[in-house]
Amino acid sequence: MKNLKRLTGPIIMGVIVTTAILISGCTKEGPQGPPGEDGEDASSQCGTCHDVSTEIQAKEVQWASSKHKTGGNFERNASYCAGCHTSEGFIDVIENGNTSMVASESPTNPSPIGCKTCHQIHQTYTPQDYQLTTSEPVDLIVGDEPADMGKGNVCANCHQARDPEPLPQPGGGDVAIESPYWGPHHGTQTNMIAAQGGVEFEGDYDYSTGPHSDMEGGCVTCHMSDPYGDQAGGHNMSMTYAYHGHDAPLTSGCTQCHEGEDFDFNYGNVQTETEELLAELETKLIEQGIMDEEDHAIPGTYSATEAGALYNYLFVMEDSSAGVHNSNYSEALLKNSIDKLDS
Ligand code: HEC
Ligand code: HEC
Ligand code: HEC
Ligand code: HEC
Ligand code: HEC
Ligand code: HEC
Numbered sequence: 001m002k003n004l005k006r007l008t009g010p011i012i013m014g015v016i017v018t019t020a021i022l023i024s025g026c027t028k029e030g031p032q033g034p035p036g037e038d039g040e041d042a043s044s045q046c047g048t049c050h051d052v053s054t055e056i057q058a059k060e061v062q063w064a065s066s067k068h069k070t071g072g073n074f075e076r077n078a079s080y081c082a083g084c085h086t087s088e089g090f091i092d093v094i095e096n097g098n099t100s101m102v103a104s105e106s107p108t109n110p111s112p113i114g115c116k117t118c119h120q121i122h123q124t125y126t127p128q129d130y131q132l133t134t135s136e137p138v139d140l141i142v143g144d145e146p147a148d149m150g151k152g153n154v155c156a157n158c159h160q161a162r163d164p165e166p167l168p169q170p171g172g173g174d175v176a177i178e179s180p181y182w183g184p185h186h187g188t189q190t191n192m193i194a195a196q197g198g199v200e201f202e203g204d205y206d207y208s209t210g211p212h213s214d215m216e217g218g219c220v221t222c223h224m225s226d227p228y229g230d231q232a233g234g235h236n237m238s239m240t241y242a243y244h245g246h247d248a249p250l251t252s253g254c255t256q257c258h259e260g261e262d263f264d265f266n267y268g269n270v271q272t273e274t275e276e277l278l279a280e281l282e283t284k285l286i287e288q289g290i291m292d293e294e295d296h297a298i299p300g301t302y303s304a305t306e307a308g309a310l311y312n313y314l315f316v317m318e319d320s321s322a323g324v325h326n327s328n329y330s331e332a333l334l335k336n337s338i339d340k341l342d343s
Pocket of ligand 4: 055056059060061063068113114115116117118119130132151152154220224235
């Protein structure tokens with residue numbers, strides 16, 4: 001009933017506009033043309049989505065408890081933040097093909113990342129509108145090759161490293177760090193999976209893609225698998241949910257490839273090992289006065305090795321999967337950085 005009420009407004013508007021066009025078209029008189037074909041009933045088109053099913057409602061509920069809605073950072077609407085932090089800014093960068101994710105202006109009425117950010121809602125008022133706003137491979141801000149993960153490409157645009165300006169180069173010149181927030185920013189996941197955009201010091205460990213780098217659907221396969229209520233998966237996109245007082249892992253997206261009672265996110269001990277390496281590098285960076293206890297850069301001028309090691313620490317830490325996204329690349333960045341700082 002509520003949906004019906006929401007629909008009558010636009011339909012009445014449509015009738016008024018059409019009538020106005022018809023009347024204004026009558027000022028020049030000519031012979032009457034043949035009658036046109038019957039148009040499609042607008043409400044039947046709207047009804048393909050706004051029907052008795054709970055599909056939209058279920059997705060809205062999942063999204064409403066996701067960090068895309070609750071994170072609150074959509075007030076970061078300056079043009080150079082808005083491309084990833086607001087719905088309007090994202091549509092702007094996609095339409096203008098701006099791969100540095102800088103919007104052409106700062107949206108004055110920003111809204112959080114929502115249905116219209118990722119879907120073409122109400123552009124043709126047909127089921128086509130559920131198509132994604134983009135599924136093109138993404139030219140990374142930091143990295144040489146485009147990242148391509150199918151449906152996950154919509155995510156990859158935003159969940160990628162930013163350029164700390166300057167990006168330390170192995171063997172390159174000193175780096176002046178001016179801000180405690182210096183680094184690759186908070187969402188390095190795409191670079192991690194594509195094995196691109198870290199500071200690749202030479203060392204014993206190879207910088208390679210991992211078993212999850214070429215997955216069809218990428219992010220979507222794991223993060224949007226069958227949901228657990230509104231806490232994880234689906235349009236919530238989180239990987240964990242609260243269950244009887246503890247955090248449970250959402251494995252509905254893993255089972256097509258992994259099975260067994262004891263499978264969890266720490267399969268192969270990957271998370272434990274990554275956490276240990278992160279802690280080891282963290283201690284070194286703090287001891288050497290490059291980073292503080294809150295994992296913020298201490299402004300100053302550093303060698304490319306010091307700045308690069310700091311960047312790599314933040315890169316793996318901000319990926320937030322403790323090695324699951326790409327254990328090979330995480331391990332190589334951390335181990336080679338530790339060795340380089342020691343040498
Ligand atoms: C492809 C599916 C789809 C079709 C077709 C569709 N809608 Fe929607 N509509 C949606 C979704 C999804 C939302 C929720 C948008 C949001 O919350 O951002 C919505 C929201 C709305 C709203 C609430 C206001 C708003 O814009 O968020 C109205 C009113 C509405 N639709 C009317 C219509 C009418 C009238 C038609 C047909 C002329 C129509 N819709 C066709 C999917 C559709
Ligand atoms: C328009 C940019 C954008 C797109 C597109 C996008 N995200 Fe996000 N995502 C963000 C931002 C920004 C946040 C943090 C929101 C905040 O703090 O306000 C976030 C948060 C998240 C979180 C929660 C992170 C946490 O720390 O708990 C997950 C998980 C996530 N996104 C996954 C995805 C997946 C999967 C996709 C693709 C289906 C996707 N995102 C598409 C920008 C985006
Ligand atoms: C290339 C896309 C991109 C740009 C540009 C960008 N951000 Fe973000 N930002 C993200 C993503 C993605 C996340 C969420 C990452 C996650 O939770 O894993 C995020 C998270 C954040 C957070 C939340 C951190 C937390 O710990 O919860 C803040 C604050 C933030 N960004 C501020 C900014 C500001 C300020 C700017 C502009 C100067 C900016 N961002 C530009 C993608 C971007
Ligand atoms: C961050 C990006 C993102 C946001 C925000 C988002 N979606 Fe989606 N949505 C997707 C992706 C990606 C898929 C494809 C999932 C798959 O194939 O498993 C999808 C699939 C869907 C589908 C199934 C489409 C079909 O073709 O059957 C519906 C319905 C849908 N979304 C509705 C919504 C609604 C309603 C909202 C707002 C509450 C919303 N989405 C917000 C990314 C998003
Ligand atoms: C192989 C499955 C898989 C793929 C593919 C994947 N993720 Fe994850 N991701 C995970 C798991 C598992 C975690 C959580 C680890 C934990 O909580 O210990 C995670 C953590 C995250 C987090 C931290 C917040 C959270 O929900 O825990 C973000 C943000 C994120 N992933 C975004 C992405 C994006 C964006 C992509 C695509 C570029 C992606 N992921 C691809 C499995 C995956
Ligand atoms: C499309 C197939 C596929 C999916 C889906 C998938 N994985 Fe994997 N995963 C693999 C392959 C292949 C390997 C390497 C062989 C092995 O160790 O079993 C692997 C290895 C791993 C490893 C060991 C570390 C490493 O990099 O070798 C972890 C941890 C892992 N997967 C976690 C997950 C989690 C958690 C999910 C679901 C959120 C998931 N995987 C979904 C294919 C997949």
